Amino acid sequence: MPPPPTTVCFSFPPSLNDTMTQPTDYPSIAALGKALRDRRVSALELATDALQAVHNGPDPHLFLHVDDALTLAQARAADALLAQGKAGPLAGIPIAHKDLFVTRGWRTTAASRMLADYVSPFDATVVERLEQAGTVSLGKLSCDEFAMGSGNENSAFGALQNPHDPDRVPGGSSGGSAAAVAAGLVLGTTGTDSGGSVRQPAAYCGVSGIKPTYGTVSRYGVIAYASSLDQAGPLARSAADLVPLLDTMSGFDIQDSTSLETCNGVANAPGRITAAYDHCRGLFGSGGGQPLAGLRIGVPREFFGAGLATAVADAIEAALRVFESLGARRVDISLPLTRLAIPAYYVIAPAEASSNLARFDGVHFGYRTPQYQDLPDMIRRSRSEALGPEVRKRILVGTYVLSHGYYDAYYLQAQRVRRMVANDYRQALDQACDVIMGPVTPNVARRRGDHDHDPIADWLGDIYTLGANLAGLPALSIPCGLGGPAKHLPIGLQIIGRHFDEGRLLALADCFQQHTDWHQHTPRHVA
Amino acid sequence: MALTEQDIARLAQLASLQMDSADLAQARSDFAAILSLIETLQSVDTQGVEPMAHPLEARQAITLRLQEDRADPPHTQAELDACLRNAPAAHDGLFLVPTVIE
Numbered sequence: 001m002p003p004p005p006t007t008v009c010f011s012f013p014p015s016l017n018d019t020m021t022q023p024t025d026y027p028s029i030a031a032l033g034k035a036l037r038d039r040r041v042s043a044l045e046l047a048t049d050a051l052q053a054v055h056n057g058p059d060p061h062l063f064l065h066v067d068d069a070l071t072l073a074q075a076r077a078a079d080a081l082l083a084q085g086k087a088g089p090l091a092g093i094p095i096a097h098k099d100l101f102v103t104r105g106w107r108t109t110a111a112s113r114m115l116a117d118y119v120s121p122f123d124a125t126v127v128e129r130l131e132q133a134g135t136v137s138l139g140k141l142s143c144d145e146f147a148m149g150s151g152n153e154n155s156a157f158g159a160l161q162n163p164h165d166p167d168r169v170p171g172g173s174s175g176g177s178a179a180a181v182a183a184g185l186v187l188g189t190t191g192t193d194s195g196g197s198v199r200q201p202a203a204y205c206g207v208s209g210i211k212p213t214y215g216t217v218s219r220y221g222v223i224a225y226a227s228s229l230d231q232a233g234p235l236a237r238s239a240a241d242l243v244p245l246l247d248t249m250s251g252f253d254i255q256d257s258t259s260l261e262t263c264n265g266v267a268n269a270p271g272r273i274t275a276a277y278d279h280c281r282g283l284f285g286s287g288g289g290q291p292l293a294g295l296r297i298g299v300p301r302e303f304f305g306a307g308l309a310t311a312v313a314d315a316i317e318a319a320l321r322v323f324e325s326l327g328a329r330r331v332d333i334s335l336p337l338t339r340l341a342i343p344a345y346y347v348i349a350p351a352e353a354s355s356n357l358a359r360f361d362g363v364h365f366g367y368r369t370p371q372y373q374d375l376p377d378m379i380r381r382s383r384s385e386a387l388g389p390e391v392r393k394r395i396l397v398g399t400y401v402l403s404h405g406y407y408d409a410y411y412l413q414a415q416r417v418r419r420m421v422a423n424d425y426r427q428a429l430d431q432a433c434d435v436i437m438g439p440v441t442p443n444v445a446r447r448r449g450d451h452d453h454d455p456i457a458d459w460l461g462d463i464y465t466l467g468a469n470l471a472g473l474p475a476l477s478i479p480c481g482l483g484g485p486a487k488h489l490p491i492g493l494q495i496i497g498r499h500f501d502e503g504r505l506l507a508l509a510d511c512f513q514q515h516t517d518w519h520q521h522t523p524r525h526v527a
Numbered sequence: 528m529a530l531t532e533q534d535i536a537r538l539a540q541l542a543s544l545q546m547d548s549a550d551l552a553q554a555r556s557d558f559a560a561i562l563s564l565i566e567t568l569q570s571v572d573t574q575g576v577e578p579m580a581h582p583l584e585a586r587q588a589i590t591l592r593l594q595e596d597r598a599d600p601p602h603t604q605a606e607l608d609a610c611l612r613n614a615p616a617a618h619d620g621l622f623l624v625p626t627v628i629e
Contacts, residue, residue, distance in 0.1 A: 121609035214582045257591050343565040368615030375625050384545040399542040413568050415578030455557040472582025
């Protein structure tokens with residue numbers, strides 16, 4: 001239990017406007033951080049109001065676990081940091097975690113019945129780093145079960161609404177993470193992206209999200225789906241807000257066997273991304289009216305073929321023209337294996353998932369069936385009763401592609417195609433262009449329930465995001481337009497960079513957001 | 528290549544999943560669509576291409592670290608309790624499972 005409120009007691013100067021305690025009343029994390037450091041608002045006030053907003057929120061399924069006492073204890077700790085003058089840019093900032101990150105105190109379910117009551121004995125490294133930076137977590141956000149899905153409809157605890165249109169999906173698998181930012185409940189969230197699970201919901205909900213280079217953010221304490229593809233990243237209202245979040249989350253971690261000690265010779269540690277971001281912004285500032293002069297933007301022609309909605313194509317084209325007006329040059333490139341990234345991913349990811357999810361056996365933790373005959377029967381029944389249909393489907397696919405006689409034809413072939421996909425990206429980024437831009441998704445958010453009877457319809461929608469995961473490249477999504485029947489559904493622009501180029505991607509995204517206001521179209525401003 | 532329900536039942540056994548006849552029929556139909564997707568991989572000429580297991584191995588040498596073997600100090604009772612609290616069945620600090628050897 002946290003200490004009673006009387007043990008930490010501050011008096012704050014009366015605010016000029018007493019209603020200014022909602023986090024979204026501040027234009028940025030930097031602005032709210034300054035208000036907190038100037039002690040115009042306290043972390044406790046913010047957390048109290050944010051909890052109330054969460055409890056009154058329009059979507060009862062958005063948060064899977066809220067615990068006021070745990071949140072308020074973090075807020076008091078943040079206020080203590082602020083009072084000591086030790087506060088960094090995130091102290092007191094309200095955030096929330098995707099329920100794939102294990103947390104002490106809050107339950108961690110991965111949106112699965114299998115882990116409905118699971119409470120982790122330790123915090124994920126990302127959770128720990130953000131807490132040490134003084135962030136205040138509002139709780140755990142729904143996602144697709146074990147991060148398998150693109151619409152958040154695979155949560156065992158209820159499908160989510162897109163804040164821009166309750167009849168539409170928020171995307172997935174980090175759907176709750178995108179929806180919570182879009183709804184203005186928190187200023188940042190954690191997500192994970194194995195095949196687009198940060199970028200796609202960010203695009204659908206009109207928020208900014210980044211998947212960093214594989215190996216830069218620790219996977220320790222992130223419930224594993226596809227280990228060679230899983231990578232955590234933040235979501236927020238703007239690229240500028242993503243910077244302190246990603247910078248804090250990043251860094252070498254001995255507990256993750258694929259965590260990188262260095263990135264292009266620079267230590268993988270907090271400060272790396274902020275320094276690169278500031279450096280790039282400095283370069284842009286010296287360009288006068290053409291801040292992006294010299295930048296070569298690769299536009300893959302395969303990202304604009306059949307299947308891309310006109311509204312999305314038009315929005316991307318308009319965004320590219322904004323970059324051109326800022327001095328960048330467009331280069332036509334080819335990523336010929338774009339379409340084949342889908343089968344490669346849907347062999348590799350299920351293969352890794354079938355192995356990772358073998359741990360759920362009803363013995364050490366998780367669900368155990370009440371009735372069984374013997375140990376194998378107990379394991380079979382427990383898994384079948386507690387794992388949802390998409391998870392069981394991917395386990396079966398993974399088991400198939402790894403089984404004797406098919407391993408070479410499917411699994412190794414997929415890994416060979418993976419190398420060819422990675423080589424195509426590398427060749428483009430080494431020789432033709434500095435960054436790659438294109439759509440995140442073929443269309444705007446679909447209606448809920450639309451893909452219920454098609455086992456691969458959602459998979460095909462991952463076409464533009466999978467390449468960055470297969471190649472381990474950093475990639476982000478920022479809002480760049482609106483589409484759909486009432487022109488009310490956000491469209492995302494994807495920017496993919498070279499390995500470890502997160503700072504430049506974020507600086508480019510920030511430059512775009514300095515010249516456009518798509519990222520400010522919050523749901524309540526849209527008719 | 529289509530899978531039979533017998534094939535699916537065999538996979539379910541390997542994956543420790545229990546499937547009734549409705550599940551098998553559904554899975555068979557799902558697999559038809561899934562296999563038609565993943566079989567397109569066969570159209571790629573990958574002769575001479577090494578399989579890629581780690582996304583950064585084309586860029587830099589990857590050494591997967593193993594942590595040193597070491598004897599940790601015994602866990603505290605509180606730590607043990609935190610782990611066992613998640614166990615579906617536990618007794619005297621042990622995980623309980625159905626009898627395996629009579």
